[in-house]
Amino acid sequence: MIILSIESSCDETAAAILEITGARFRVRAHVVASQIPLHKKYGGVVPEVAARRHVEIIIPVLDETLRTARVKKADIDAIAAVNGPGLNMALIVGLETAKTLAYAWGKPLIPVNHIKAHMLANFISGEQGRLHRIAFPALCLVVSGGHTSLALLKTPTNIRIVGSTLDDAVGEAFDKVANMLGLGYPGGPAVAQRATAGDPLAIAFPRPMLTSPNFNFSFSGIKTAVRYFIEDKKPQLKNKQFIADVCASFQQACIDVLLAKTLAAAKKYNVKSILLGGGVSANKELRKQMRNACEKMNSGIQYFEPDIAMTTDNALMGAIAGYFEASELGLEKFRNGWKKVRPQVVLDL
Amino acid sequence: MTMRWDVSTKREMNAFAREVARSLHGGEVLALEGTLGAGKTYFTQQLAKALDVKTAVTSPTFVLMNIYPIANKKSTIHQLVHLDCYRLDDPQELIHIGITDWIGRPDTVVVIEWADKAREVLKSFNKSTHLIKFLVSGSKRTVVM
Numbered sequence: 001m002i003i004l005s006i007e008s009s010c011d012e013t014a015a016a017i018l019e020i021t022g023a024r025f026r027v028r029a030h031v032v033a034s035q036i037p038l039h040k041k042y043g044g045v046v047p048e049v050a051a052r053r054h055v056e057i058i059i060p061v062l063d064e065t066l067r068t069a070r071v072k073k074a075d076i077d078a079i080a081a082v083n084g085p086g087l088n089m090a091l092i093v094g095l096e097t098a099k100t101l102a103y104a105w106g107k108p109l110i111p112v113n114h115i116k117a118h119m120l121a122n123f124i125s126g127e128q129g130r131l132h133r134i135a136f137p138a139l140c141l142v143v144s145g146g147h148t149s150l151a152l153l154k155t156p157t158n159i160r161i162v163g164s165t166l167d168d169a170v171g172e173a174f175d176k177v178a179n180m181l182g183l184g185y186p187g188g189p190a191v192a193q194r195a196t197a198g199d200p201l202a203i204a205f206p207r208p209m210l211t212s213p214n215f216n217f218s219f220s221g222i223k224t225a226v227r228y229f230i231e232d233k234k235p236q237l238k239n240k241q242f243i244a245d246v247c248a249s250f251q252q253a254c255i256d257v258l259l260a261k262t263l264a265a266a267k268k269y270n271v272k273s274i275l276l277g278g279g280v281s282a283n284k285e286l287r288k289q290m291r292n293a294c295e296k297m298n299s300g301i302q303y304f305e306p307d308i309a310m311t312t313d314n315a316l317m318g319a320i321a322g323y324f325e326a327s328e329l330g331l332e333k334f335r336n337g338w339k340k341v342r343p344q345v346v347l348d349l
Numbered sequence: 350m351t352m353r354w355d356v357s358t359k360r361e362m363n364a365f366a367r368e369v370a371r372s373l374h375g376g377e378v379l380a381l382e383g384t385l386g387a388g389k390t391y392f393t394q395q396l397a398k399a400l401d402v403k404t405a406v407t408s409p410t411f412v413l414m415n416i417y418p419i420a421n422k423k424s425t426i427h428q429l430v431h432l433d434c435y436r437l438d439d440p441q442e443l444i445h446i447g448i449t450d451w452i453g454r455p456d457t458v459v460v461i462e463w464a465d466k467a468r469e470v471l472k473s474f475n476k477s478t479h480l481i482k483f484l485v486s487g488s489k490r491t492v493v494m
Contacts, residue, residue, distance in 0.1 A: 010411070010412065010413075050442065050445070051442065051445040051446045051447075052442075052445040085412075086412075087412070087413055087414060087446055087447065088447050088450075089445060089446055089447040090446075144411070145410070145411035146410075146411035146412040164405065164407075165407055166405050166407070167390055167391070167394070167407055167408060168390070168407070168408045168410070169407070169408065169411060171411065172408055172410050172411055175410075176385050176386075176410075179385065180385055220386075220390065220391070220408070223385070223386055224386035227385060227386040228386075231487075345416055346416065
């Protein structure tokens with residue numbers, strides 16, 4: 001099956017073409033607007049937030065995707081597009097483009113949930129190979145700037161959220177701490193980088209909801225604790241070691257909560273696999289500590305993490321999600337999909 | 350007339366949010382200003398609770414806009430729209446993300462965090478905007494409205 005996938009739910013405009021035959025996959029094209037020198041060709045820089053840029057860049061992204069994939073429209077079996085959750089004005093661009101193509105080419109159109117797609121990114125590594133054999137039920141920790149959730153996957157398509165942040169997403173907390181420390185934007189990678197030279201035990205920041213009897217999170221309090229901690233230490237903000245210690249201690253506070261909740265949920269639901277997903281899953285320390293924790297549990301739970309290029313928003317993950325939807329329900333169900341699919345600002349799994 | 354409230358404790362902040370909620374009928378725009386961790390999102394959560402929003406209100410910084418339905422069918426307010434200008438370099442982006450669909454709608458209350466980044470754009474809508482400033486000094490928190 002060859003799937004053309006389109007993503008435009010928030011900041012990124014992206015398209016990808018994925019071929020899956022039996023248990024083997026091949027990435028035919030994988031284009032994300034902000035990551036390629038496309039904007040040089042088409043003028044202007046791609047800003048961080050620009051809902052309107054989706055309109056300007058969607059066709060160049062598609063053109064690049066189809067050309068690099070060397071795929072003709074006749075070869076494409078289905079089109080997958082994210083229909084939510086996301087910003088209406090952003091979603092509508094990718095979705096209407098996908099609907100137009102589906103209508104003009106007479107292809108099935110598969111609507112894809114953005115958060116589900118982040119989880120299913122774990123099925124592939126590299127450009128080609130075998131789909132990972134993920135044992136179900138599985139638990140996925142989705143961590144990004146906009147989302148922090150724990151999801152229980154009974155199958156690749158039967159997924160439900162079992163816990164979420166009650167205030168800030170963890171990626172947002174990283175970003176705002178970076179801002180307070182003057183580390184610039186985007187802050188997540190900057191905090192993680194400074195943390196490598198710091199002592200994670202230097203400052204005892206709080207671990208909110210660590211012992212709460214559910215799988216919800218809260219990161220707003222850690223952010224505010226950092227704010228209060230540095231408030232009367234302004235001169236020290238120039239001290240590299242001080243910054244490194246704050247970053248390492250803050251990062252560890254976040255990781256402690258993420259790990260504890262994930263492991264507790266894994267036990268409760270008796271899962272066979274633990275997965276990571278979302279932009280913050282690129283954090284090396286989180287990966288390392290989650291991997292170690294899974295090994296230590298010694299319960300045969302398998303641990304998966306997505307390729308770094310698949311952690312932030314992209315269309316390849318949507319192609320995987322579309323593939324599983326089609327495998328589960330059959331492509332016929334999605335024929336004339338262009339008639340029905342609408343953007344869903346709020347979209348439950 | 351500006352009013353000053355001491356909201357140093359959660360209890361005081363909750364009471365303030367309930368008071369604001371009682372004054373809303375729909376069509377209002379609340380522009381929130383204040384530094385990181387000043388309590389803007391916390392205030393919005395409590396306001397949402399008082400307006401009978403049943404789902405968890407989370408920070409819109411990254412997703413830019415969240416829309417929450419009001420559960421109480423008798424309320425004249427049908428949804429709370431929660432926006433955030435923190436990540437916006439160009440305030441015009443507020444328009445591109447679809448704020449004009451909601452601003453001034455009589456069945457909608459719009460709450461905008463980091464509104465100081467978009468003062469000009471908000472003025473251009475010509476709708477009455479209620480400014481709420483969140484001030485922090487040591488452990489003392491004050492709101493000015």
